[in-house]
Amino acid sequence: MYPDSLQGLIDELARLPGIGPKSAQRIALSVVKRGPNDARRLADALVDAVTKVRPCRECFSLSDGELCPVCANPARDPAIICVVEGERDVLAFERAKAFSGRYHVLGGVINPLEGTSPEDLHLKELIERLRSSAVQEVVLATSATVEGEATARYLARLLEPSGIKVSRLATGVPAGGDLDYVDEVTLGMALEGRRQL
Amino acid sequence: MIVESLRASGFRNLSRFEIALDPGITLIFGKNGQGKTNLLEAAYASISHRSFRTSDLVSLINENDEYSRLESNITLAGGRRADLVNVFSRSDRDRVQLNNRIVKGRKEFDRFPVVAFVPGDVELSRGAPSIRRDFLDGVGAYVTTGYSSLIASAERLLRQRQTLIRSSNPDITSLDVFDSRYAEVSEQVAMEREAVVAQLDPIAGSIHRWLSGGEEKISICYRRSWEGSCNEQLFKARKEDIRKGTTSYGCHRDDLALEIDGRPMRSFGSQGQARSFAFSLKLAAANLIEKTLNETPVVILDDIFSELDEERVARLLDGLPKYQILISHTTIPPVGLEMRTLEIRQGVVRV
Numbered sequence: 001m002y003p004d005s006l007q008g009l010i011d012e013l014a015r016l017p018g019i020g021p022k023s024a025q026r027i028a029l030s031v032v033k034r035g036p037n038d039a040r041r042l043a044d045a046l047v048d049a050v051t052k053v054r055p056c057r058e059c060f061s062l063s064d065g066e067l068c069p070v071c072a073n074p075a076r077d078p079a080i081i082c083v084v085e086g087e088r089d090v091l092a093f094e095r096a097k098a099f100s101g102r103y104h105v106l107g108g109v110i111n112p113l114e115g116t117s118p119e120d121l122h123l124k125e126l127i128e129r130l131r132s133s134a135v136q137e138v139v140l141a142t143s144a145t146v147e148g149e150a151t152a153r154y155l156a157r158l159l160e161p162s163g164i165k166v167s168r169l170a171t172g173v174p175a176g177g178d179l180d181y182v183d184e185v186t187l188g189m190a191l192e193g194r195r196q197l
Numbered sequence: 198m199i200v201e202s203l204r205a206s207g208f209r210n211l212s213r214f215e216i217a218l219d220p221g222i223t224l225i226f227g228k229n230g231q232g233k234t235n236l237l238e239a240a241y242a243s244i245s246h247r248s249f250r251t252s253d254l255v256s257l258i259n260e261n262d263e264y265s266r267l268e269s270n271i272t273l274a275g276g277r278r279a280d281l282v283n284v285f286s287r288s289d290r291d292r293v294q295l296n297n298r299i300v301k302g303r304k305e306f307d308r309f310p311v312v313a314f315v316p317g318d319v320e321l322s323r324g325a326p327s328i329r330r331d332f333l334d335g336v337g338a339y340v341t342t343g344y345s346s347l348i349a350s351a352e353r354l355l356r357q358r359q360t361l362i363r364s365s366n367p368d369i370t371s372l373d374v375f376d377s378r379y380a381e382v383s384e385q386v387a388m389e390r391e392a393v394v395a396q397l398d399p400i401a402g403s404i405h406r407w408l409s410g411g412e413e414k415i416s417i418c419y420r421r422s423w424e425g426s427c428n429e430q431l432f433k434a435r436k437e438d439i440r441k442g443t444t445s446y447g448c449h450r451d452d453l454a455l456e457i458d459g460r461p462m463r464s465f466g467s468q469g470q471a472r473s474f475a476f477s478l479k480l481a482a483a484n485l486i487e488k489t490l491n492e493t494p495v496v497i498l499d500d501i502f503s504e505l506d507e508e509r510v511a512r513l514l515d516g517l518p519k520y521q522i523l524i525s526h527t528t529i530p531p532v533g534l535e536m537r538t539l540e541i542r543q544g545v546v547r548v
Contacts, residue, residue: 112360
Protein backbone atom coordinates (compact mmCIF):
# COMPACT_ATOMS: atom_id res chain seq x y z
CA MET A 1 0.00 0.00 0.00
CA TYR A 2 2.91 2.38 0.73
CA PRO A 3 5.53 2.98 -1.95
CA ASP A 4 8.44 0.56 -1.54
CA SER A 5 10.90 3.22 -0.40
CA LEU A 6 8.55 4.43 2.33
CA GLN A 7 7.72 0.88 3.40
CA GLY A 8 11.46 0.20 3.67
CA LEU A 9 11.83 3.14 6.06
CA ILE A 10 8.86 1.96 8.13
CA ASP A 11 10.34 -1.54 8.40
CA GLU A 12 13.71 -0.18 9.54
CA LEU A 13 12.12 2.07 12.15
CA ALA A 14 9.94 -0.75 13.47
CA ARG A 15 13.06 -2.76 14.26
CA LEU A 16 14.05 -0.21 16.90
CA PRO A 17 13.12 -0.85 20.54
CA GLY A 18 9.94 0.81 21.77
CA ILE A 19 8.65 1.50 18.26
CA GLY A 20 5.69 -0.58 17.12
CA PRO A 21 4.32 -0.76 13.56
CA LYS A 22 1.94 2.20 14.14
CA SER A 23 4.62 4.49 15.58
CA ALA A 24 6.96 3.49 12.75
CA GLN A 25 4.34 4.59 10.20
CA ARG A 26 3.78 7.89 11.95
CA ILE A 27 7.50 8.67 12.20
CA ALA A 28 8.17 7.68 8.59
CA LEU A 29 5.30 9.83 7.25
CA SER A 30 6.42 12.80 9.29
CA VAL A 31 10.02 12.45 8.10
CA VAL A 32 8.85 12.36 4.47
CA LYS A 33 6.65 15.41 4.94
CA ARG A 34 9.41 17.46 6.55
CA GLY A 35 11.48 17.24 3.41
CA PRO A 36 15.06 16.37 2.42
CA ASN A 37 16.88 18.96 4.58
CA ASP A 38 15.48 17.66 7.83
CA ALA A 39 16.02 14.09 6.69
CA ARG A 40 19.67 14.77 5.91
CA ARG A 41 20.17 16.33 9.33
CA LEU A 42 18.66 13.23 10.94
CA ALA A 43 20.77 10.90 8.80
CA ASP A 44 23.94 12.83 9.62
CA ALA A 45 23.17 12.75 13.32
CA LEU A 46 22.58 9.02 13.14
CA VAL A 47 25.79 8.25 11.32
CA ASP A 48 27.75 10.71 13.45
CA ALA A 49 26.60 9.13 16.69
CA VAL A 50 27.12 5.58 15.52
CA THR A 51 30.63 6.19 14.24
CA LYS A 52 31.81 8.37 17.10
CA VAL A 53 30.30 6.78 20.17
CA ARG A 54 32.26 3.91 21.66
CA PRO A 55 32.70 2.34 25.07
CA CYS A 56 34.95 4.23 27.47
CA ARG A 57 38.32 2.54 27.87
CA GLU A 58 38.05 2.63 31.66
CA CYS A 59 34.42 2.11 32.60
CA PHE A 60 32.63 0.92 29.42
CA SER A 61 30.12 3.71 29.66
CA LEU A 62 29.38 5.57 26.41
CA SER A 63 31.90 8.09 25.23
CA ASP A 64 32.89 10.25 22.27
CA GLY A 65 36.57 9.73 22.85
CA GLU A 66 38.90 7.29 24.58
CA LEU A 67 37.55 8.29 27.97
CA CYS A 68 34.00 9.19 28.94
CA PRO A 69 33.34 12.61 30.52
CA VAL A 70 33.27 11.06 34.00
CA CYS A 71 36.55 9.19 33.70
CA ALA A 72 38.18 12.21 32.04
CA ASN A 73 37.13 14.51 34.86
CA PRO A 74 39.94 14.80 37.45
CA ALA A 75 37.46 16.07 40.02
CA ARG A 76 35.72 12.69 40.15
CA ASP A 77 36.87 10.59 43.08
CA PRO A 78 38.82 7.56 41.80
CA ALA A 79 38.63 5.84 45.18
CA ILE A 80 34.98 4.86 44.84
CA ILE A 81 33.51 2.87 41.96
CA CYS A 82 29.81 2.33 41.35
CA VAL A 83 29.12 -0.90 39.45
CA VAL A 84 26.00 -0.79 37.24
CA GLU A 85 24.33 -3.07 34.69
CA GLY A 86 24.08 -0.73 31.72
CA GLU A 87 24.88 2.69 30.26
CA ARG A 88 21.42 3.97 31.13
CA ASP A 89 22.12 3.40 34.82
CA VAL A 90 25.10 5.75 34.57
CA LEU A 91 22.82 8.44 33.12
CA ALA A 92 20.34 7.85 35.98
CA PHE A 93 23.06 8.39 38.58
CA GLU A 94 24.40 11.42 36.74
CA ARG A 95 20.93 12.97 36.65
CA ALA A 96 20.72 12.44 40.40
CA LYS A 97 24.01 14.39 40.79
CA ALA A 98 24.52 12.56 44.08
CA PHE A 99 27.56 10.49 43.20
CA SER A 100 31.03 11.94 42.87
CA GLY A 101 32.97 8.73 42.25
CA ARG A 102 33.43 6.78 39.02
CA TYR A 103 31.46 4.02 37.33
CA HIS A 104 31.92 0.58 35.92
CA VAL A 105 29.39 -0.72 33.41
CA LEU A 106 29.03 -4.52 33.44
CA GLY A 107 27.04 -4.74 30.22
CA GLY A 108 24.37 -7.00 31.70
CA VAL A 109 23.73 -9.39 34.59
CA ILE A 110 24.45 -13.08 35.12
CA ASN A 111 21.43 -14.79 33.62
CA PRO A 112 21.83 -18.50 32.82
CA LEU A 113 18.32 -18.65 31.30
CA GLU A 114 19.36 -16.13 28.68
CA GLY A 115 22.83 -17.57 28.38
CA THR A 116 24.66 -14.65 29.98
CA SER A 117 27.56 -15.95 32.05
CA PRO A 118 30.18 -14.00 34.04
CA GLU A 119 32.62 -14.12 31.09
CA ASP A 120 30.16 -12.06 29.05
CA LEU A 121 30.37 -9.18 31.52
CA HIS A 122 33.17 -6.65 32.00
CA LEU A 123 34.37 -8.33 35.19
CA LYS A 124 37.99 -8.98 34.35
CA GLU A 125 38.35 -5.30 33.46
CA LEU A 126 36.87 -4.34 36.82
CA ILE A 127 39.36 -6.53 38.70
CA GLU A 128 42.13 -5.03 36.60
CA ARG A 129 41.02 -1.51 37.47
CA LEU A 130 40.90 -2.34 41.17
CA ARG A 131 44.40 -3.78 40.98
CA SER A 132 45.95 -0.83 39.21
CA SER A 133 44.38 2.03 41.15
CA ALA A 134 43.75 2.91 44.77
CA VAL A 135 40.04 2.07 44.98
CA GLN A 136 38.69 2.01 48.52
CA GLU A 137 35.05 1.18 47.97
CA VAL A 138 32.93 -0.60 45.37
CA VAL A 139 29.19 0.17 45.36
CA LEU A 140 27.12 -2.62 43.81
CA ALA A 141 24.22 -0.90 42.07
CA THR A 142 22.75 -3.72 40.00
CA SER A 143 18.95 -3.74 40.01
CA ALA A 144 16.86 -5.42 42.69
CA THR A 145 15.80 -8.33 40.47
CA VAL A 146 16.64 -11.98 41.03
CA GLU A 147 19.49 -11.73 38.51
CA GLY A 148 20.70 -8.31 39.65
CA GLU A 149 20.89 -9.57 43.22
CA ALA A 150 22.75 -12.74 42.17
CA THR A 151 25.23 -10.66 40.16
CA ALA A 152 25.85 -8.43 43.19
CA ARG A 153 26.52 -11.53 45.33
CA TYR A 154 28.84 -12.88 42.67
CA LEU A 155 30.83 -9.65 42.66
CA ALA A 156 30.92 -9.55 46.44
CA ARG A 157 32.52 -13.00 46.43
CA LEU A 158 34.91 -12.06 43.67
CA LEU A 159 36.07 -8.95 45.54
CA GLU A 160 36.28 -10.53 48.98
CA PRO A 161 39.98 -11.50 48.76
CA SER A 162 40.95 -7.96 47.74
CA GLY A 163 39.85 -6.53 51.09
CA ILE A 164 38.19 -3.57 49.37
CA LYS A 165 35.00 -2.34 51.03
CA VAL A 166 31.97 -3.59 49.10
CA SER A 167 28.54 -2.04 49.62
CA ARG A 168 25.12 -2.67 48.11
CA LEU A 169 22.63 -0.01 47.06
CA ALA A 170 19.78 0.23 49.60
CA THR A 171 16.18 -0.62 48.71
CA GLY A 172 13.49 1.52 50.23
CA VAL A 173 10.86 4.17 50.29
CA PRO A 174 10.96 6.70 47.43
CA ALA A 175 11.60 10.30 48.45
CA GLY A 176 8.48 12.42 48.76
CA GLY A 177 6.35 9.28 48.61
CA ASP A 178 3.45 8.33 50.82
CA LEU A 179 4.14 5.15 52.79
CA ASP A 180 0.63 4.13 51.81
CA TYR A 181 1.63 3.69 48.20
CA VAL A 182 4.83 1.69 48.73
CA ASP A 183 4.41 -2.00 47.89
CA GLU A 184 4.73 -4.33 50.87
CA VAL A 185 7.93 -6.06 49.74
CA THR A 186 9.79 -2.76 49.37
CA LEU A 187 8.41 -1.54 52.68
CA GLY A 188 9.64 -4.73 54.36
CA MET A 189 13.12 -4.20 52.89
CA ALA A 190 13.11 -0.54 53.90
CA LEU A 191 12.33 -1.60 57.45
CA GLU A 192 15.11 -4.18 57.41
CA GLY A 193 17.60 -1.61 56.17
CA ARG A 194 16.55 1.10 58.67
CA ARG A 195 19.24 3.18 60.32
CA GLN A 196 19.67 4.92 63.58
CA LEU A 197 19.05 8.66 63.73
CA MET B 198 -18.13 -10.49 50.21
CA ILE B 199 -21.20 -11.17 48.13
CA VAL B 200 -21.41 -11.44 44.36
CA GLU B 201 -24.71 -9.68 43.74
CA SER B 202 -24.93 -10.36 40.05
CA LEU B 203 -23.03 -12.07 37.29
CA ARG B 204 -23.11 -11.50 33.52
CA ALA B 205 -21.26 -13.69 31.06
CA SER B 206 -20.83 -13.98 27.33
CA GLY B 207 -18.68 -16.28 25.24
CA PHE B 208 -17.89 -18.47 28.25
CA ARG B 209 -17.44 -22.18 27.44
CA ASN B 210 -20.76 -23.75 26.38
CA LEU B 211 -22.90 -21.23 28.24
CA SER B 212 -25.31 -18.98 26.37
CA ARG B 213 -25.03 -15.32 27.28
CA PHE B 214 -26.70 -14.84 30.66
CA GLU B 215 -27.27 -12.40 33.46
CA ILE B 216 -28.22 -13.64 36.91
CA ALA B 217 -28.73 -12.13 40.33
CA LEU B 218 -27.27 -14.20 43.15
CA ASP B 219 -28.43 -14.72 46.73
CA PRO B 220 -26.22 -13.90 49.68
CA GLY B 221 -26.88 -17.41 50.99
CA ILE B 222 -26.83 -20.78 49.24
CA THR B 223 -27.55 -21.08 45.52
CA LEU B 224 -28.01 -24.53 44.02
CA ILE B 225 -27.29 -25.02 40.34
CA PHE B 226 -28.92 -28.20 39.06
CA GLY B 227 -29.16 -29.96 35.74
CA LYS B 228 -28.28 -33.23 34.04
CA ASN B 229 -24.69 -34.18 33.29
CA GLY B 230 -22.95 -32.21 30.57
CA GLN B 231 -25.38 -29.28 30.63
CA GLY B 232 -22.90 -26.75 32.02
CA LYS B 233 -23.20 -26.76 35.83
CA THR B 234 -19.48 -26.76 36.44
CA ASN B 235 -19.02 -24.17 33.69
CA LEU B 236 -21.37 -21.83 35.52
CA LEU B 237 -19.46 -22.33 38.79
CA GLU B 238 -16.24 -21.76 36.88
CA ALA B 239 -17.62 -18.52 35.42
CA ALA B 240 -18.46 -17.28 38.92
CA TYR B 241 -14.99 -18.28 40.14
CA ALA B 242 -13.18 -16.69 37.18
CA SER B 243 -15.22 -13.49 37.43
CA ILE B 244 -13.67 -12.72 40.83
CA SER B 245 -10.24 -14.30 40.47
CA HIS B 246 -9.32 -14.22 36.74
CA ARG B 247 -8.43 -17.89 37.19
CA SER B 248 -10.03 -21.27 36.79
CA PHE B 249 -10.17 -24.13 39.29
CA ARG B 250 -9.89 -26.58 36.38
CA THR B 251 -7.13 -25.33 34.13
CA SER B 252 -4.29 -22.87 33.81
CA ASP B 253 -5.00 -22.51 30.09
CA LEU B 254 -7.39 -19.58 30.22
CA VAL B 255 -8.02 -19.56 26.47
CA SER B 256 -9.99 -22.77 26.97
CA LEU B 257 -12.57 -20.70 28.88
CA ILE B 258 -13.57 -18.99 25.64
CA ASN B 259 -16.41 -20.52 23.65
CA GLU B 260 -15.00 -22.17 20.55
CA ASN B 261 -17.07 -19.89 18.30
CA ASP B 262 -16.01 -16.70 20.04
CA GLU B 263 -13.00 -14.45 19.89
CA TYR B 264 -13.22 -13.48 23.54
CA SER B 265 -15.16 -14.15 26.70
CA ARG B 266 -16.43 -11.44 29.01
CA LEU B 267 -17.46 -11.80 32.65
CA GLU B 268 -18.95 -9.00 34.70
CA SER B 269 -19.70 -9.16 38.39
CA ASN B 270 -21.11 -6.67 40.89
CA ILE B 271 -19.73 -7.26 44.34
CA THR B 272 -20.55 -5.99 47.81
CA LEU B 273 -17.59 -6.10 50.16
CA ALA B 274 -17.54 -6.10 53.96
CA GLY B 275 -18.73 -2.75 55.28
CA GLY B 276 -21.00 -2.28 52.26
CA ARG B 277 -18.38 -1.03 49.79
CA ARG B 278 -19.18 -1.88 46.18
CA ALA B 279 -16.89 -3.19 43.49
CA ASP B 280 -17.56 -3.90 39.84
CA LEU B 281 -15.24 -6.30 38.10
CA VAL B 282 -14.95 -6.98 34.39
CA ASN B 283 -12.76 -9.85 33.15
CA VAL B 284 -12.08 -10.27 29.47
CA PHE B 285 -10.31 -13.42 28.25
CA SER B 286 -9.09 -13.05 24.72
CA ARG B 287 -7.91 -15.53 22.12
CA SER B 288 -5.53 -13.21 20.29
CA ASP B 289 -5.26 -10.07 22.40
CA ARG B 290 -4.08 -9.50 25.94
CA ASP B 291 -6.54 -10.41 28.71
CA ARG B 292 -8.07 -7.42 30.43
CA VAL B 293 -9.37 -6.73 33.93
CA GLN B 294 -11.34 -3.67 34.97
CA LEU B 295 -12.14 -2.73 38.54
CA ASN B 296 -14.71 0.03 38.90
CA ASN B 297 -14.20 1.01 35.26
CA ARG B 298 -10.45 1.34 35.62
CA ILE B 299 -8.03 -1.07 34.02
CA VAL B 300 -5.96 -2.97 36.56
CA LYS B 301 -2.71 -4.80 35.91
CA GLY B 302 -1.22 -7.70 37.79
CA ARG B 303 -2.90 -10.06 40.19
CA LYS B 304 -2.64 -7.98 43.33
CA GLU B 305 -6.17 -6.54 43.28
CA PHE B 306 -7.64 -10.03 43.31
CA ASP B 307 -6.29 -10.65 46.81
CA ARG B 308 -9.20 -8.50 48.00
CA PHE B 309 -11.80 -10.83 46.48
CA PRO B 310 -11.31 -14.19 48.18
CA VAL B 311 -12.88 -17.30 46.68
CA VAL B 312 -12.45 -20.93 47.69
CA ALA B 313 -13.54 -23.81 45.47
CA PHE B 314 -14.00 -27.45 46.39
CA VAL B 315 -14.07 -29.68 43.33
CA PRO B 316 -14.00 -33.48 42.84
CA GLY B 317 -10.32 -33.34 41.84
CA ASP B 318 -9.44 -32.03 45.30
CA VAL B 319 -9.36 -35.60 46.56
CA GLU B 320 -5.83 -35.45 45.10
CA LEU B 321 -4.86 -33.11 47.90
CA SER B 322 -4.33 -36.07 50.19
CA ARG B 323 -3.21 -38.66 47.65
CA GLY B 324 -1.61 -36.82 44.76
CA ALA B 325 1.82 -35.33 44.19
CA PRO B 326 3.37 -32.96 46.77
CA SER B 327 3.10 -30.08 44.28
CA ILE B 328 -0.71 -30.18 44.68
CA ARG B 329 -0.36 -29.60 48.42
CA ARG B 330 2.27 -26.89 47.94
CA ASP B 331 0.02 -25.11 45.45
CA PHE B 332 -2.84 -25.28 47.94
CA LEU B 333 -0.66 -23.74 50.68
CA ASP B 334 0.63 -21.08 48.31
CA GLY B 335 -2.92 -20.21 47.28
CA VAL B 336 -3.84 -19.59 50.92
CA GLY B 337 -0.54 -17.83 51.60
CA ALA B 338 -1.18 -15.35 48.79
CA TYR B 339 -4.33 -14.17 50.58
CA VAL B 340 -3.09 -14.14 54.17
CA THR B 341 0.60 -13.10 53.95
CA THR B 342 1.74 -9.87 52.35
CA GLY B 343 4.53 -10.25 49.82
CA TYR B 344 3.91 -14.01 49.61
CA SER B 345 3.34 -14.18 45.85
CA SER B 346 6.48 -12.24 44.97
CA LEU B 347 8.51 -14.44 47.33
CA ILE B 348 7.23 -17.55 45.53
CA ALA B 349 7.94 -15.91 42.17
CA SER B 350 11.58 -15.21 43.18
CA ALA B 351 11.99 -18.80 44.37
CA GLU B 352 10.70 -20.14 41.06
CA ARG B 353 12.93 -17.82 39.07
CA LEU B 354 16.03 -18.73 41.09
CA LEU B 355 15.28 -22.42 40.73
CA ARG B 356 14.97 -22.07 36.96
CA GLN B 357 18.29 -20.20 36.83
CA ARG B 358 19.97 -22.88 38.94
CA GLN B 359 18.50 -25.67 36.82
CA THR B 360 19.77 -24.02 33.63
CA LEU B 361 23.17 -23.58 35.22
CA ILE B 362 23.64 -27.18 36.35
CA ARG B 363 22.43 -28.49 33.01
CA SER B 364 24.87 -26.35 31.04
CA SER B 365 27.94 -28.13 29.74
CA ASN B 366 30.49 -26.54 32.04
CA PRO B 367 28.80 -24.66 34.86
CA ASP B 368 30.68 -21.73 36.35
CA ILE B 369 31.33 -22.70 39.97
CA THR B 370 31.07 -19.23 41.53
CA SER B 371 27.79 -18.59 39.68
CA LEU B 372 26.50 -21.89 41.03
CA ASP B 373 27.64 -20.91 44.55
CA VAL B 374 25.73 -17.66 44.24
CA PHE B 375 22.50 -19.11 42.83
CA ASP B 376 22.61 -21.99 45.32
CA SER B 377 23.00 -19.71 48.29
CA ARG B 378 20.30 -17.32 47.03
CA TYR B 379 17.91 -20.19 46.32
CA ALA B 380 18.64 -21.75 49.71
CA GLU B 381 18.06 -18.40 51.41
CA VAL B 382 14.73 -17.84 49.62
CA SER B 383 13.73 -21.48 50.23
CA GLU B 384 14.23 -20.99 53.98
CA GLN B 385 12.01 -17.90 53.79
CA VAL B 386 9.34 -19.74 51.80
CA ALA B 387 9.43 -22.65 54.27
CA MET B 388 9.01 -20.23 57.18
CA GLU B 389 6.04 -18.51 55.54
CA ARG B 390 4.43 -21.84 54.66
CA GLU B 391 5.00 -23.12 58.20
CA ALA B 392 3.30 -20.01 59.52
CA VAL B 393 0.28 -20.67 57.26
CA VAL B 394 0.19 -24.33 58.38
CA ALA B 395 0.40 -23.33 62.05
CA GLN B 396 -2.73 -21.23 61.60
CA LEU B 397 -4.52 -23.70 59.35
CA ASP B 398 -3.93 -26.85 61.45
CA PRO B 399 -6.15 -26.08 64.48
CA ILE B 400 -8.96 -24.73 62.27
CA ALA B 401 -8.89 -27.79 59.98
CA GLY B 402 -8.82 -30.04 63.05
CA SER B 403 -11.91 -28.56 64.61
CA ILE B 404 -13.79 -28.38 61.29
CA HIS B 405 -13.03 -32.03 60.66
CA ARG B 406 -14.08 -33.08 64.15
CA TRP B 407 -17.41 -31.38 63.55
CA LEU B 408 -17.76 -32.79 60.03
CA SER B 409 -17.03 -36.36 61.14
CA GLY B 410 -19.27 -36.13 64.18
CA GLY B 411 -16.31 -36.17 66.52
CA GLU B 412 -15.02 -39.48 65.18
CA GLU B 413 -11.86 -38.49 63.33
CA LYS B 414 -8.88 -36.41 64.25
CA ILE B 415 -6.73 -34.83 61.55
CA SER B 416 -3.54 -32.80 61.61
CA ILE B 417 -1.24 -31.23 59.04
CA CYS B 418 2.47 -30.59 59.28
CA TYR B 419 4.96 -28.93 56.93
CA ARG B 420 7.94 -31.08 55.91
CA ARG B 421 11.06 -29.35 54.66
CA SER B 422 13.11 -31.32 52.15
CA TRP B 423 16.31 -30.46 54.01
CA GLU B 424 17.58 -30.64 57.56
CA GLY B 425 19.66 -27.89 59.10
CA SER B 426 21.01 -25.55 56.44
CA CYS B 427 19.51 -25.78 52.97
CA ASN B 428 22.63 -24.22 51.49
CA GLU B 429 24.95 -26.84 53.00
CA GLN B 430 22.76 -29.69 51.79
CA LEU B 431 22.58 -28.21 48.31
CA PHE B 432 26.35 -27.87 48.32
CA LYS B 433 26.83 -31.50 49.35
CA ALA B 434 24.41 -32.69 46.69
CA ARG B 435 25.94 -30.61 43.91
CA LYS B 436 27.93 -33.32 42.17
CA GLU B 437 24.96 -35.64 42.12
CA ASP B 438 22.64 -32.78 41.06
CA ILE B 439 24.87 -31.94 38.11
CA ARG B 440 24.91 -35.60 37.06
CA LYS B 441 21.13 -35.91 37.26
CA GLY B 442 20.29 -32.36 36.19
CA THR B 443 18.00 -31.84 39.18
CA THR B 444 17.91 -29.79 42.36
CA SER B 445 17.62 -32.10 45.37
CA TYR B 446 16.81 -29.61 48.11
CA GLY B 447 14.71 -26.48 48.37
CA CYS B 448 11.14 -25.33 48.79
CA HIS B 449 10.16 -27.02 45.50
CA ARG B 450 10.76 -30.41 47.17
CA ASP B 451 8.86 -29.72 50.40
CA ASP B 452 5.59 -31.36 51.29
CA LEU B 453 2.62 -31.05 53.56
CA ALA B 454 2.16 -34.19 55.64
CA LEU B 455 -1.46 -35.08 56.34
CA GLU B 456 -2.37 -37.37 59.22
CA ILE B 457 -5.65 -38.94 60.21
CA ASP B 458 -5.94 -40.38 63.71
CA GLY B 459 -2.17 -40.18 64.02
CA ARG B 460 -1.44 -42.13 60.82
CA PRO B 461 -0.34 -40.86 57.41
CA MET B 462 -3.36 -40.14 55.24
CA ARG B 463 -1.58 -41.23 52.09
CA SER B 464 -1.32 -44.87 53.08
CA PHE B 465 -4.14 -45.30 55.57
CA GLY B 466 -7.01 -43.08 54.49
CA SER B 467 -10.03 -44.38 52.58
CA GLN B 468 -11.36 -42.62 49.47
CA GLY B 469 -14.19 -41.08 51.50
CA GLN B 470 -11.78 -39.89 54.15
CA ALA B 471 -9.57 -38.39 51.49
CA ARG B 472 -12.55 -36.34 50.27
CA SER B 473 -13.60 -35.08 53.64
CA PHE B 474 -9.98 -34.34 54.58
CA ALA B 475 -9.63 -32.20 51.49
CA PHE B 476 -12.94 -30.57 52.24
CA SER B 477 -11.89 -29.72 55.80
CA LEU B 478 -8.68 -28.20 54.49
CA LYS B 479 -10.54 -26.05 51.97
CA LEU B 480 -13.03 -24.90 54.55
CA ALA B 481 -10.20 -24.15 57.00
CA ALA B 482 -8.59 -22.08 54.26
CA ALA B 483 -11.84 -20.14 53.79
CA ASN B 484 -12.01 -19.57 57.53
CA LEU B 485 -8.40 -18.38 57.82
CA ILE B 486 -8.80 -16.06 54.84
CA GLU B 487 -11.92 -14.60 56.43
CA LYS B 488 -10.14 -13.99 59.73
CA THR B 489 -7.12 -12.39 58.10
CA LEU B 490 -8.82 -10.24 55.48
CA ASN B 491 -11.98 -9.49 57.44
CA GLU B 492 -13.81 -10.48 54.31
CA THR B 493 -15.97 -13.58 53.84
CA PRO B 494 -14.84 -15.64 50.87
CA VAL B 495 -17.27 -16.91 48.26
CA VAL B 496 -17.39 -20.71 48.50
CA ILE B 497 -17.91 -22.88 45.44
CA LEU B 498 -18.79 -26.55 45.92
CA ASP B 499 -18.80 -28.58 42.73
CA ASP B 500 -20.68 -31.87 42.97
CA ILE B 501 -20.39 -31.99 46.74
CA PHE B 502 -23.35 -34.33 47.21
CA SER B 503 -21.74 -37.17 45.33
CA GLU B 504 -18.50 -36.49 47.17
CA LEU B 505 -19.65 -36.88 50.75
CA ASP B 506 -22.17 -39.15 52.43
CA GLU B 507 -25.62 -37.74 53.20
CA GLU B 508 -24.96 -37.42 56.90
CA ARG B 509 -21.88 -35.31 56.31
CA VAL B 510 -23.60 -33.15 53.71
CA ALA B 511 -26.54 -32.50 56.04
CA ARG B 512 -24.22 -31.60 58.89
CA LEU B 513 -22.13 -29.53 56.56
CA LEU B 514 -24.86 -27.38 55.08
CA ASP B 515 -26.48 -26.96 58.45
CA GLY B 516 -23.35 -25.74 60.14
CA LEU B 517 -21.54 -23.84 57.40
CA PRO B 518 -20.62 -20.29 58.28
CA LYS B 519 -22.60 -17.53 56.65
CA TYR B 520 -20.70 -17.55 53.39
CA GLN B 521 -22.15 -17.03 49.97
CA ILE B 522 -22.16 -20.57 48.61
CA LEU B 523 -22.69 -21.90 45.09
CA ILE B 524 -23.36 -25.64 44.81
CA SER B 525 -23.92 -27.87 41.82
CA HIS B 526 -25.89 -31.12 41.71
CA THR B 527 -27.86 -33.19 39.22
CA THR B 528 -31.16 -32.76 41.07
CA ILE B 529 -32.58 -30.72 43.91
CA PRO B 530 -31.28 -32.72 46.86
CA PRO B 531 -33.59 -33.86 49.66
CA VAL B 532 -32.05 -31.68 52.33
CA GLY B 533 -34.48 -29.51 54.20
CA LEU B 534 -32.55 -26.32 53.69
CA GLU B 535 -33.36 -22.91 52.40
CA MET B 536 -31.62 -22.33 49.10
CA ARG B 537 -32.19 -20.64 45.81
CA THR B 538 -32.18 -22.86 42.75
CA LEU B 539 -31.04 -22.25 39.17
CA GLU B 540 -31.58 -24.81 36.48
CA ILE B 541 -29.19 -25.23 33.62
CA ARG B 542 -30.09 -27.04 30.40
CA GLN B 543 -27.82 -27.23 27.33
CA GLY B 544 -25.85 -24.22 28.46
CA VAL B 545 -28.92 -22.07 29.10
CA VAL B 546 -29.39 -20.79 32.63
CA ARG B 547 -33.02 -20.70 33.79
CA VAL B 548 -33.87 -18.64 36.79
